[in-house]
Amino acid sequence: MNYCSHCGSDQLIQKIPKTETEVRTVCQNCETVHYINPNMVVGCIVENKGQILLAKRGIEPRKGFWNLPCGFLEMNENVEDGAIREVYEETGLKVSISRLHTLYNVVHSGQVYLIFLAKASNRDFTTNIESTEIGFFSEEQIPWDEIAFSANTFALKKYFENKSGRPENVHLGSTLNK
């Protein structure tokens, strides 16, 4: 950040505000404290006939690795709509969400994943610049060594471990306590 988003001043400094304990970016002109908070990543475990939808990433980071369709929540969007939108943008599939499945903290990159269980009524997916290959996979077919992000590996493992478990269970995970 080079300019204050409140007053436009370039007099931004790093300091601990009087009422706080952490170093923040503070505008010396208008005293606005600019907080940097974690981003929310939303996506889906999409089921169809017992198999799970994965997309191969066509863009960095982790280009060429497989991923559950997911991405950053937009402003003015609720998390379920964001998750459905990400699946549509990355695979062309329209899905319906049944429930929240995984909440996963990626502490070092400031991200919180919310991954929902969803169903696709067909397999009419289409590849695009974001997803160069798309497919539905059974547990045995999942390319476990080529999954892009730890949050997705965690969600997939929990999905297959708990397939017959308590359906209301939300799985909590974190890069700190893995």
Ligand SMILES: [Zn+2]
């Ligand atoms: Zn300012």
